[in-house]
Amino acid sequence: MMELVCPAGTPAALTAAVNAGADTIYCGYNNCTNARNYPGLNFSQKEMTESISFAHSHGVKVLIAVNTFPKAGEEKYWHQALHDAFEAKADAVILADIGVLDYATKKFPKMRRHLSVQASAANDFSIAFYKEHFDIKRVVLPRILSIEEIKSLIDKTGLETEVFAFGSVGPMSEGRCFLSSYITGLSPTSEGVCAPASHVSYKPYDNDTIKSCLGDVTLNHFSKDEAAPYPTPCKGRYKVNSKSLYLFEDPVGLNAMDILSQLRDAGVTALKIEGRQRSKAYVAQTVAAFRKALDSSSHKSLARAAEGGSETFGAYKAGWK
Amino acid sequence: MKKHKLTLGPLFFNWNADTRRDFYYRIADESLFDTVYLGEVVCSKREPFYASVMPSIYDRLLASGKNVVVSTLALVSSEADLAHIKNCIEQNTLIEANDVACLQALGGKTKHVIGPFINVFNESTLSFLVKNGAYRIVFPAEIPFSSIKKLASNKNTEFEVQVFGKSPLAIAARCYHARASGIKKHECKIICASDEEGLKVSSLDNQELFSVNGTQVLSHGYTVLLNELPLLQKAGVTHFRLSPQTVDMPAVCRIYRDVLDSKTVPSEAIIKLKKITKDTPYINGFFHGVAGMEWVHIPHS
Amino acid sequence: MFFPSSLATAFLKFMPVPLVQAVTDLALLHIKNKHPSLFSNLKALPKSQILIELSDFPFFMLFSFGNKADASIDILDPLDSMGYTTKIKGSLETLLLMLEGKTDGDEEFFSRSIQIFGNTSSIVSFRNVLDREAISLYDDIVAPLGAFAPFVISALNIADSSFSKLSPMFVSSWNDLRKSK
Numbered sequence: 001m002m003e004l005v006c007p008a009g010t011p012a013a014l015t016a017a018v019n020a021g022a023d024t025i026y027c028g029y030n031n032c033t034n035a036r037n038y039p040g041l042n043f044s045q046k047e048m049t050e051s052i053s054f055a056h057s058h059g060v061k062v063l064i065a066v067n068t069f070p071k072a073g074e075e076k077y078w079h080q081a082l083h084d085a086f087e088a089k090a091d092a093v094i095l096a097d098i099g100v101l102d103y104a105t106k107k108f109p110k111m112r113r114h115l116s117v118q119a120s121a122a123n124d125f126s127i128a129f130y131k132e133h134f135d136i137k138r139v140v141l142p143r144i145l146s147i148e149e150i151k152s153l154i155d156k157t158g159l160e161t162e163v164f165a166f167g168s169v170g171p172m173s174e175g176r177c178f179l180s181s182y183i184t185g186l187s188p189t190s191e192g193v194c195a196p197a198s199h200v201s202y203k204p205y206d207n208d209t210i211k212s213c214l215g216d217v218t219l220n221h222f223s224k225d226e227a228a229p230y231p232t233p234c235k236g237r238y239k240v241n242s243k244s245l246y247l248f249e250d251p252v253g254l255n256a257m258d259i260l261s262q263l264r265d266a267g268v269t270a271l272k273i274e275g276r277q278r279s280k281a282y283v284a285q286t287v288a289a290f291r292k293a294l295d296s297s298s299h300k301s302l303a304r305a306a307e308g309g310s311e312t313f314g315a316y317k318a319g320w321k
Numbered sequence: 322m323k324k325h326k327l328t329l330g331p332l333f334f335n336w337n338a339d340t341r342r343d344f345y346y347r348i349a350d351e352s353l354f355d356t357v358y359l360g361e362v363v364c365s366k367r368e369p370f371y372a373s374v375m376p377s378i379y380d381r382l383l384a385s386g387k388n389v390v391v392s393t394l395a396l397v398s399s400e401a402d403l404a405h406i407k408n409c410i411e412q413n414t415l416i417e418a419n420d421v422a423c424l425q426a427l428g429g430k431t432k433h434v435i436g437p438f439i440n441v442f443n444e445s446t447l448s449f450l451v452k453n454g455a456y457r458i459v460f461p462a463e464i465p466f467s468s469i470k471k472l473a474s475n476k477n478t479e480f481e482v483q484v485f486g487k488s489p490l491a492i493a494a495r496c497y498h499a500r501a502s503g504i505k506k507h508e509c510k511i512i513c514a515s516d517e518e519g520l521k522v523s524s525l526d527n528q529e530l531f532s533v534n535g536t537q538v539l540s541h542g543y544t545v546l547l548n549e550l551p552l553l554q555k556a557g558v559t560h561f562r563l564s565p566q567t568v569d570m571p572a573v574c575r576i577y578r579d580v581l582d583s584k585t586v587p588s589e590a591i592i593k594l595k596k597i598t599k600d601t602p603y604i605n606g607f608f609h610g611v612a613g614m615e616w617v618h619i620p621h622s
Numbered sequence: 623m624f625f626p627s628s629l630a631t632a633f634l635k636f637m638p639v640p641l642v643q644a645v646t647d648l649a650l651l652h653i654k655n656k657h658p659s660l661f662s663n664l665k666a667l668p669k670s671q672i673l674i675e676l677s678d679f680p681f682f683m684l685f686s687f688g689n690k691a692d693a694s695i696d697i698l699d700p701l702d703s704m705g706y707t708t709k710i711k712g713s714l715e716t717l718l719l720m721l722e723g724k725t726d727g728d729e730e731f732f733s734r735s736i737q738i739f740g741n742t743s744s745i746v747s748f749r750n751v752l753d754r755e756a757i758s759l760y761d762d763i764v765a766p767l768g769a770f771a772p773f774v775i776s777a778l779n780i781a782d783s784s785f786s787k788l789s790p791m792f793v794s795s796w797n798d799l800r801k802s803k
Contacts, residue, residue, distance in 0.1 A: 010754045012723075039667065039743070040750025070443045072471035099445025122398040122494070125406075125422035132425075133449075144398055144494035172491040172538070173396050176440060178463045182490050182540065182613035185606065187463060190442065197746035202739050210737070211526075215612060218524040227732050234491075238530070239523045240501045247497055247522060247533070279753050282726040305729050 002263065003270035004294060005063070005162060006287045009041045009277055014051045014062075016280040021291030024061040026094060027051070027276065033081040034065040035118060036276040037192030049088045061091040066104075067116035068192045069097040069175070079103060086111050094140065095119075096175050101134040114138040114162070118175030118188070124156040131159060138162055140272065143169050143254065147316050151266035160269040163316075165256040166286055167274025170194075171234055171249040179233035183215050195232040227251065253305075256316055257293055263316075325554055325581045326355040327574055330483060330564040331362045331392035331417070333534055335514040338371040344565070345378040349385040352571035353578050356560070357382050358417055360392035362438075363492070364535045365405040367511065390415040395438040395492045396536070397422040417459070424453065432456045437483065438492065442468060451478055459562065462488040462544075465610035466552060473557035482553055484546035485573060486564025487519070487532055487539040488604070488613065497533040506536075517567050529602070530614070540614065542602035545594065547587040548619045549608055550580050568597050639681055643697040646683070650695055653757065663751045664693045670744030673698075673706040677713050687748070708744050712736035722757050 006022035008014035017025050028034030030042035043051065052062045064085040070078045078100050085093050092112035095101050096119040104113055117140040121127045130136045138160035141150060154161055170177065174188075181187035184199040195214050205211040205221055212220045212231045219236035222228055229235045229251025238247045256263060256271070263271070271294075273286050282305055329348060336344065348354060359379060361368045382389050391413040393406050397420040406423050410416055416431070418424050419438035427433055434457040435441060435450050441458050450458070457479035460469060473480040496506040498513040498520060519532030519539055532539040543566065546553065550561070561581065563573055576593050579585040585593075591603075606615035637645070654661050669689035675682055682703040687693035710717075716735050719725040727749050730736045738745060 009750065012754050012756065038750060039747040040663070040754075069440050069446075071465075072443050072468040075443050075445055097440065097443070097446060098449050099443050099447075102445055102449045119421070120396070121421065122396065123403055123420075123422050125403060125425040126397065126420065129421050129425035142398075142494075149399070171495050172493045176438060176461065177491040178461075178488075178607075178613060179490055179538065181463050181607070182488075185610065185612040189440065189463065197743040198741070200742045202737075202742070204739065210739075217528055217530065218526040221525050224734065226734075228734060229732075237525060239525060239527070240520060240533070243501075244525055245501070247501060248493075248495075248538075277750075278728055279723060279726045279749070281723050282729065285726070305726060 001294060002260070002268060003162075004287065004290055005270045005272045007167075007273055007276040007278070007283060008051075009036065009038075009275075010280070011043065011047050011051050013276075013278075013280040013283045014055065016284040017287050018055055018058050018060050020284045020287035022060055022287050024063060024091070024270070025055055026063040026065055026272075028065040028067075029081050029084065031077060031081070032190070032192045033068055033078050035067050035116075035188050035192045035194075036065075037068075038197065038277055041277060045084045045088065048084065048090075052088050052090060056089070063092045063094055063114060064088070064090040065094040065116065066100060067094050067096040067118045069118075069189045070100065071190050075099065075103070079107075082108060082111075092137070095134075101130070101136075105134045109135075112137050114140065116140055116175070117142055117164075120173045120175050122173075124153055127153065127157045127159060131157065138269065140164075142174060144171075144173075145316075147259070147262050147266050150263070150268065150316075154267040161267070162270040162272050163256070163263060163268050164254055164274055165260070165263070165271035165290065167254055167278075168230055169249065169252075169254040169274075170232070177234075180214075183217050183233055195230070200231045257290070259316055260293060324559070326560045327353060327577055327581070328356040328481060328560050328562045329354045329358065329570065329574075330486065330562045331358040331360050332565045333363055333487075333489065333537060333539065334517055334519060334565070335363075335367050335511065335535065336371075336517060337514060338374045340517075341371055342374040342378060344570075346381055347571060349378075349381040349387065352574045354387055354563075354574055356388040356390060358390050358392045360409060360417070361405070362392050362395050362419055362436075363537045364496070364513070365394060365399075365402050366509070367513070367535075368405065370511065370514075388415070390417050390434055392417040392436060393419055393423045395419040395436075395489075396494065398494045418455075424450075427454065429453045434481075435459060437461050437489065441472070444472065447472055447475065447478070457481060457560065459483075459560075462490065463607050463613065466549065466556070466608050467610060469553065469558065470556045473553075476557065479559045480557060481560035481562050482546070482558050483544060483562040483564055484550065484553070485562075485577065486543055486566050487541070488544045488564075488607070489537060489539055490531070490613070491538040493536045493538075496536050497538065498535050501533065540604060542604040542614065542616075543598060544605060544607075545591070545603040546605055546608055547577070547580055547590045547594065549605065550577070550587060554581065566598075572597055639697050639699070642681065646695050646697060649759075650693070653759075654693075656761070657755050657757065660751065660755045660757075661693055663754070664688060664748070665690050667744075667747050667751065670747065671706055671708065672744055672748065673703060673709040674717065675703070675709060675711040676717070677711060679714065685748075688744075706740070708738075708740040708742070710736060710738050710745060718759060721752070722759055723753060723755075 003023045005024045006017040008017050008025045008027045014025050028042050055062050066081045082104050086108050092114050094114045094116045096116040113136045115130050115136045122142045127139050140162045143164050180194045186193050186196050188194040199215045201213050203211045208223050209221050219231050234248040235251050391409050393409050394402055406426055410426050417434040417436040419436035432454050435455045437459045459481040499506050499509040513535040519534040522531040523529050529541045576590050580590045603616055604614050607613040609617040664687040667688040672685045682698040684696040684698050720727050
């Protein structure tokens with residue numbers, strides 16, 4: 001049975017996830033040490049310790065994401081996050097930066113290390129590098145791999161794998177996408193934000209149309225009846241050769257609900273639901289749906305909760321590229 | 322021995338074999354570059370189309386006294402990509418690693434360059450990679466000067482910064498050139514070859530934003546760090562990268578050389594550069610810790 | 623226990639603005655008493671104002687918080703509603719369901735049942751702070767309404783399709799309330 005790994009942006013969402021049947025929760029501290037660093041979100045050390053204790057009492061594991069890349073001179077915040085994670089008795093930390101991985105390996109050799117999707121390890125050589133140098137036990141796979149490629153990776157590396165099964169999909173190689181910082185000055189690499197709300201605005205364009213903007217850049221025009229996507233640069237609608245299109249990615253959410261058995265047969269260890277920035281209502285709904293799907297063969301539609309109100313298998317089916 | 326070297330970064334765009342040969346022969350014969358990076362960084366599907374001219378380009382550059390480093394793929398996500406990396410390593414001594422797969426293939430034994438697609442933002446990462454065999458670090462496009470200043474003071478390592486050309490912003494497994502034409506990557510017909518500086522991407526309100534080059538997204542404008550050269554020199558940066566564009570690269574190289582040698586002041590150099598680059602806007606936001614697409618003017622004393 | 627939002631809608635539509643303001647202030651006070659941490663978290667945010675346009679009402683609400691001040695809601699005439707940089711538009715029912723955490727704000731946004739205008743920063747901050755709480759408007763507001771309850775009940779038209787979304791627990795307690803008056 002695959003492990004169900006669920007997001008929690010707040011202690012309330014963590015409780016919701018535990019109650020809805022999560023096997024494992026992932027979360028982060030309320031600073032730039034993780035890639036969902038939004039105002040009002042994430043955990044203080046007090047909240048983290050209490051939440052981990054609560055989760056453990058229900059047999060649920062907790063992973064702490066410390067998966068951004070420290071700027072020069074600022075590594076102490078990431079080191080502190082690792083110390084705190086150790087004190088709070090986290091079951092593992094999810095890391096991406098080579099320097100942070102090195103520090104964690106030396107200072108906390110017994111604290112389990114997972115490789116974040118922000119390390120963009122999409123092949124067996126990269127994964128072997130992180131395994132040899134930092135003894136990672138699990139790799140969160142980039143969303144660009146097909147099921148065949150995932151199976152091949154698992155066979156070659158022998159490591160646990162965690163794949164995204166639901167939520168917002170980014171098409172770029174994670175951890176080195178500078179589109180957000182190109183437009184706003186803030187990035188998921190260093191600041192842990194992509195298209196932060198501080199730079200997002202919606203303006204009426206004409207009677208029927210609304211314009212979404214990131215900074216001064218127009219990301220989309222959409223009519224009153226059209227579903228509204230996340231205002232990230234990769235989901236923008238652009239003009240290329242006089243045509244307007246969703247050039248990088250369609251405004252859809254990933255949903256691998258219908259291919260769970262194929263992922264399981266490929267040897268995937270864990271399914272990851274994206275959405276630490278989503279509400280506890282979203283967490284409860286999606287976790288319950290995946291719990292039910294994993295426990296039985298039926299599933300309820302999650303289309304409305306998905307980004308843009310519609311879903312895709314993403315890369316898992318070949319032909320996405 | 323020059324303290325501050327000019328390098329020609331790897332060509333991102335898919336120019337045809339003849340264009341490449343002519344371009345690099347001119348670089349060999351007429352330019353002041355100290356080091357030239359050759360090799361396919363973006364898409365392994367392209368290489369067979371120009372592989373035939375690469376040995377002669379390589380030889381011509383070496384014969385002209387330039388150092389040659391072979392750059393490798395930024396994103397390794399298939400068996401073909403991995404085979405490409407291994408092949409580069411087998412055939413060449415000086416390698417620029419742009420994906421951690423390449424580091425694994427090098428095995429920590431061979432001295433190599435860390436390219437801008439491997440994140441080096443802090444001291445510990447720098448230290449680890451140097452211990453692992455890196456003798457030169459090319460900083461990622463996003464890094465602000467405040468970080469460069471702290472890292473480049475290390476005198477035992479060489480540091481390189483891209484100071485001219487479209488900045489690489491993202492790389493993907495999906496091909497955006499193909500997608501813009503409504504086709505899939507596996508049947509792409511190498512259409513990226515039709516845009517010598519990438520395909521322009523604008524917002525719906527006609528703001529010029531990006532250039533798409535196959536699986537890569539670049540800035541629309543040229544990063545120009547002429548005003549910032551003296552600061553970079555003082556901070557300990559040893560190598561200054563000009564990324565190949567369709568403009569007269571030997572002439573651009575001379576402009577930068579003169580500023581590095583204090584023969585021209587940056588403000589005059591920018592005027593000269595404008596004559597070569599014509600309408601392409603300049604950007605330098607990442608250096609200054611603001612939005613990458615911005616131009617920050619710094620007054621001169 | 624579900625807040626009878628359809629009941630509130632019917633109730634508020636017939637009330638003059640000063641009375642709506644009084645009821646809103648009272649409701650806010652009750653929520654504050656039950657959820658002091660929500661209000662102290664709001665104080666810690668930057669100064670923010672969110673204009674709320676209720677699609678089923680003739681007035682606007684201005685929700686102000688942050689910068690160490692007490693949160694407040696002002697009922698505004700549409701003529702006074704210009705010049706605010708952040709606006710959210712939706713039905714009272716949807717907004718109340720979001721307030722209670724019974725529906726996901728992003729989902730309502732994707733499906734266009736709510737619309738957002740202007741800068742989203744304060745809405746996102748408020749949403750994240752709010753999501754930490756377990757707000758039950760019934761417990762926080764309806765019970766204390768006390769004396770208004772009979773007026774409310776007699777004003778309401780029971781045939782409301784939104785009832786089908788409400789929990790059996792609410793329907794049963796609603797029926798109890800009717801029986802008791």
